[in-house]
Amino acid sequence: MLRILSAAAIGLVFGAGIAISGMANPAKVLNFFDIYGAWDPSLLLVMGSALIVTFVGYRFVLRRPAPVFDRAFHLPTKRDLDLPLIAGSALFGIGWGIAGFCPGGAIPALGLGEPGPFIFVAAMLGGIVLASGIKAASARRQAVA
Numbered sequence: 001m002l003r004i005l006s007a008a009a010i011g012l013v014f015g016a017g018i019a020i021s022g023m024a025n026p027a028k029v030l031n032f033f034d035i036y037g038a039w040d041p042s043l044l045l046v047m048g049s050a051l052i053v054t055f056v057g058y059r060f061v062l063r064r065p066a067p068v069f070d071r072a073f074h075l076p077t078k079r080d081l082d083l084p085l086i087a088g089s090a091l092f093g094i095g096w097g098i099a100g101f102c103p104g105g106a107i108p109a110l111g112l113g114e115p116g117p118f119i120f121v122a123a124m125l126g127g128i129v130l131a132s133g134i135k136a137a138s139a140r141r142q143a144v145a
Helices: 002-021 026-033 042-061 083-099 103-112 115-144
Strands: none
Touching: 002 103, 026 042, 026 083, 026 103, 083 115, 103 115
């Protein structure tokens, strides 16, 4: 139960940070990409701040033998660049540039009650289901071959 409450508190802090920074507003994100128009550098400041906090946080937390609510840290071990990583990154970037939303900004934006975030989250969930289906079908084909 404490683990769930901890995750909820972390999500609440993250969502509040997204909302306070204005990153739940897709126009703010799209203006960052508009370098020849109404360029808004605030996204760069938000991302830079997040990188600094993450850098310091990882250095502090990874000195512990294990997380507070788990037996071990679950860090990525894969280091190679493969098609799913590159394609997923490209789709993420294209979608972010078109819609002005990423999952981190769209989910808190659901609280605004506007249709845009709901459409984005529905499309995102549909993409997740589709990608999972494609991955499962590919794994079945490889198992048969």
